[in-house]
Amino acid sequence: MTTQPRSRPPTDGGRRSLPDLAALTGVRSGKQTYYNAYQRSNERLQRTVAAMDSISGALVHPVEGPRPLLEKIVRVASRHLDARWALLALTAHALPSTRPRFLALDAVGLVRDALGELPPDATEAIEAISSGILPTRAMQNDAGAVVVPMLLDGHAIGALVVAPHGDVPLETPDLSALHILANLAAVSLHTGDLYRTGLAQQRRAHQLFDEVSEQARLLSVRDEELRAAEQRLRVADQRELIDNERRRIALELHDSVAQTVLTAGLVLEVARRDLAPGTHPQAAATALTELDRARDLMSTATEQLRSVIYALHHERAAEDVASLPELLAEVASQHRPHLTVRLRVEGSPIPLGTAAEHALARTAGEALFNVAMHSDARKALVRLRYLDSAVVLRVSDDGDGDPAAMRRTVRLARRGTADGRHRGLVGMALRAEALGGTFSIRRSRAGGVAVESRIPLVPASASATT
Template structure:
């Protein structure tokens, strides 16, 4: 093997530098030993990165598995007797664990009770945030754990290398330390999120329980409100019955007694004429006729008041407030012993004021009374239709009456019937007209007459205040002249 002379400067490509090829700088004749040592460091760094890559996929174990791999990788890289991975006090307060210590065998310590004194002192210095080593020992190597530009802890090792770690070794340790810092930060964020999730779940459960409690209380309050409304309405109805009883006592009784007195006077005059105690004359006859006419008018007035009061009082108090279909059902049941009666309801029920429901039901009751008393019918049909703009109620029968005859009787009743009877049609018309409606008579398919009653919807803004409306509006029975006199 020959070599070129020293002064030979023949042109040609530049020969590669051995430092460039091996990464080893040495003044010695042999590069082999330094090359082997550099290769070992490289292999340790590769093994450390491989260990970290395996730990990164162990997500189900949380950050502890990754931190243990980091500490073991750092210990192997430094051939360390002791390796410490610790957070400083006040940093990442929610992260766990706060520190790990690994010995030369790879055993992990999570408590400082079994550690040697120098290891405990180094651990205490890191946790306290001291920038220097706990004591003068050049074998301790410490690199910071950085997160977002600030130091949150340190990775320290008591190395067993033949020489001091080189910059490349420190770079590997910083990579390991920063990876541990990121893992601990992620753990803290996860724990914070888990805490918030648990708190949100607890608040949701409390809100759900509270909502159920409120729903139960609301249901109980509604039931109590309904019971109070029913009790109040029964109280009002009782008060109305007492008022009607007073009216019967103070008005109807007086009419009947006055009529009886007029008849008694007329009878006395007739007896006087019959026995000859008094001479008969046109003037005496006229006086007897006047007494009888007065008795007739008083009797007629008493009968009208009695019929209105009897219909209002013939039903017993109910435990629930009746709707119009329920009231009509009771009216038809009342007449079923005498008639074959059917009730048909069409459309959605519209809630009216109690007074309107009762006025319509009383009008239907008057019509049914006329059918049972005067029409000589065997069948009747009551139909209730709810429309968008009106309520249509009809009473049809198979009797012998005609629409023309009923229209004539209504005209007579409007003027006042001469015999003091047959006020039913006029009462029907009065009740419906006061609600803003109309009454008509048609030929029924059953063969008799159909009485049609139409009430507009909504009801008039200022209808006549009836008995129940007055009671509900004032909260007490309405006063009348008779009440005041009583």
């Protein structure tokens, strides 16, 4: 019994008619002889739907990489056309970092990625794809295999090839399904390539970050080493200057003052012996008393000079002298056996340069030496103040010195009319002026003398060249 086709709905005004049942089912006749074709088409559709469902499951697990999805695509394509083999292959220049370059499913259902394990016609298909011989749309080659290009941005990067058993008629839904599979494979391969490229770039970025971090660490270490070396050089320079000055002062004291005092003591001793036999007893007694007193004074002065010479020659207690306060502390310590010396530092110490710091340290040393030798002082105060625009060094005592007389001596020494004494005062003034500063002498609050050097603040490099 023949199934009568339904009448088409009438068209109105040039409108397209609705599709009939034959167009929807793919069966053009209701005759019994076409039922098998309908059944095969329905089964093929069911297999396609099941395959797409399987592929969608693979799509939601991208962390596993593209290979599981590609294997499923090859299996789905093979089952869809009941194929002897099916494969996916890339051209030689497409996605060069992707491995393997092809995946093939053989007749027994094993996935292969080596040419030696495939039949000759599959090998020929892979070689043709690799060389770039690709159709622009789905087609069936001379060997009966269906070749569907894999398109990415409109360019073919490879192909999906399926070789069915015998002469299987291909219908439009079949080719549509293969196109979908080929496009899924192209997108999966491209995504995998981007993922690998991103991982490589991320690893390179981490490597570069580690290298930069290591370089930064090494630079930091080198910077610390350079700072330490600079500090050691600065300390060595200061120590050399101090050592040279100590030797000069020690030699000067030994060759001039000490010899003079010792000579005076010998003269007094001779006078004492000459005076004793022939003088009036009362006068002799008075002279002897004065001579004994002078001898004691000379002996005391000699001992003091020897102590100063020993202190100048003695090794410093502090190994590293790195700042002006430390230099002043060392200078003060040399006079403490005979004089109570306090050091007071006000403000935040800043480097002044080797020349400036050495000049101020020498000024403090000269001032304390004058206090110890020329005034009846018991205490001295060394005060160092760091101001915004200047550094002020003040040495004061509680002795019996006369500031007016000392200022007059400095004026005479500048004119060259002095008797050669108190050259230390002139030296202190010249050092301050050489650094662009001022030097003053006035009465201290403790009743003695206060000498003050005021040095303007300049960069350390400038002061070092002064």
